[in-house]
Amino acid sequence: MPTSTVFTxxxxxxxxxxxxxxxxxxxxxxxxxxxxxxxxxxxxxxxPVELPPNxxxxxxxxxxxxxxxxxxxxxxxxxxxxxxxxxxxIKHYVSRCTFCSQCVDVCPKDCLKMSDxxxxxxLDKYGKDMVLxx
Amino acid sequence: xxDKNTYQVPIGPIHPAFKEPFMVNFVLDGETIVDAEAHPGMxxxxxxxxxxxxxxxxxxxxxxxxxxxxxxVHQHMFTTATEHAAGIEPTERARxxxxxxxxxxRIHSHVLWAGVAAHEIGFDTHLHFTWxxxxxxxxxLEYITGNRVNYAMWTIGGVNRDITKKMYPKIEDTLLYYExxxxxxxxxxxxxxxxxxxxxxxxxxxxEDALRLCGVGPTVRASGVRKDVRIDQPYAAYGDxxxxxxxxxxxxxxxxxxxxSKTLVRLKEIPQSIDLIRQCVDGMPDGDIDSEPRKxxxxxxxxxxxxxxxxxxxxxxxxxxxxxxxxxxMEEVANWKVRASTYNNLTTxxxxxxxxxxxxxxxIAACIDPCIGCMDRAxxxxxxxxxxxxxxxxxxxxxxxxxxxxxxxxxx
Numbered sequence: 225m226p227t228s229t230v231f232t233x234x235x236x237x238x239x240x241x242x243x244x245x246x247x248x249x250x251x252x253x254x255x256x257x258x259x260x261x262x263x264x265x266x267x268x269x270x271x272p273v274e275l276p277p278n279x280x281x282x283x284x285x286x287x288x289x290x291x292x293x294x295x296x297x298x299x300x301x302x303x304x305x306x307x308x309x310x311x312x313x314i315k316h317y318v319s320r321c322t323f324c325s326q327c328v329d330v331c332p333k334d335c336l337k338m339s340d341x342x343x344x345x346x347l348d349k350y351g352k353d354m355v356l357x358x
Numbered sequence: 359x360x361d362k363n364t365y366q367v368p369i370g371p372i373h374p375a376f377k378e379p380f381m382v383n384f385v386l387d388g389e390t391i392v393d394a395e396a397h398p399g400m401x402x403x404x405x406x407x408x409x410x411x412x413x414x415x416x417x418x419x420x421x422x423x424x425x426x427x428x429x430x431v432h433q434h435m436f437t438t439a440t441e442h443a444a445g446i447e448p449t450e451r452a453r454x455x456x457x458x459x460x461x462x463x464r465i466h467s468h469v470l471w472a473g474v475a476a477h478e479i480g481f482d483t484h485l486h487f488t489w490x491x492x493x494x495x496x497x498x499l500e501y502i503t504g505n506r507v508n509y510a511m512w513t514i515g516g517v518n519r520d521i522t523k524k525m526y527p528k529i530e531d532t533l534l535y536y537e538x539x540x541x542x543x544x545x546x547x548x549x550x551x552x553x554x555x556x557x558x559x560x561x562x563x564x565x566e567d568a569l570r571l572c573g574v575g576p577t578v579r580a581s582g583v584r585k586d587v588r589i590d591q592p593y594a595a596y597g598d599x600x601x602x603x604x605x606x607x608x609x610x611x612x613x614x615x616x617x618x619s620k621t622l623v624r625l626k627e628i629p630q631s632i633d634l635i636r637q638c639v640d641g642m643p644d645g646d647i648d649s650e651p652r653k654x655x656x657x658x659x660x661x662x663x664x665x666x667x668x669x670x671x672x673x674x675x676x677x678x679x680x681x682x683x684x685x686x687x688m689e690e691v692a693n694w695k696v697r698a699s700t701y702n703n704l705t706t707x708x709x710x711x712x713x714x715x716x717x718x719x720x721x722i723a724a725c726i727d728p729c730i731g732c733m734d735r736a737x738x739x740x741x742x743x744x745x746x747x748x749x750x751x752x753x754x755x756x757x758x759x760x761x762x763x764x765x766x767x768x769x770x
Contacts, residue, residue: 276497276504299415301417326419
């Protein structure tokens, strides 16, 4: 029956989806087994959506370029940046970061940068990758 | 409503099961509401107190986290108020960029609201449809600002990032998408008989009540009150733009002030926002995006500043207000007060609820687009027996869906 619903359904088969594809075509029976398969490289998953050009991800910190001027501490809203007086460098807690990018704008030596990395969820907020320059 | 005793498990006002903490007491005569009393104040987070221990630049990311949907509104108001207090003028280009972003947020807020309203009366297909189309404007905001919800775009005296010529085609694409879609949205929300049955002559707010209770935004414009901060007291670039009050009588409808009129006003504001963004993109002036690019100098300037300032913004939900006081020699904000639009609109609940049925509670509660969400918990007092009963949000939603089915002639 050529109703508008039928046309809409046919159109949906060919048009690009508005949202991201699911990681895998069919829901796996066992999530842990599927995750293990992915790690071994046997199961391919759909990549996440493309990032916009100005995406604000995890902070990247160039320790050598830093002169320890402490201006970034003055604009950080969540105290994610902590000064280390003995080294005259900063320490960054990723879990506290609000990704406002004010420290990047303010840095006179451009040693802070917003990277594209966004897969930063974890169980240990003081873990290996969660504190920069520990 | 059985005579059996029921257990009352105290869940909420703050609980992950609820959307937002809020409470309204209803007095019922059978199915009819004879009195309603709103109890706000369950969501006190001490944001203002936190703001008073930080310098203004640190408050901006905090202010945008007051609300997830109006994040632009709150940072816009805070920066406007601080600029007013410190005597800093934002640059001309920054004013235009701010206007574009504020209007994009209005589109996203109104489309989101349309979905919530459809959900409250049992049309979940429309909820999924509107929230799907909303993704396009969220993507555009992410493309411009670098983040999907918390944009961190505002700074004192300007904006942090520029809208370059390279971005114009993508903005125009999104605007064209919403223009092509608008007819469908209007078909669904204004043309559909079943939605009309649930929204026409429900939750009426008369013009006198709207004026007397100081309601703001689409809630009172639906009653025919000409009230819009963008026109009454232009801020950002609105003074240069051509816009008019969106009231139902401009489109050949009556200014009834019912839920239908409120839907109409919100939907008609989408093409207006599209038009305003086009005007801004066309007339975007050249120049700096920031009046003081060196933040350290700006902090010192704000430290010396002494004075008080206000920021009034027409948020998607209506006028909202920030007050900021800065004291000379003090780096922190001395005083900060936030008044969001829902606070004004809550007072309009009482006349709107009077004489309506329990099943209409969700849609009337949603029609002011409350920032504290639709009702998480409602207490009902039966006048005849004096019995008190608690309705959960899920139960109210079920009653509302049943009423729609009954009106459509299906099984109750």
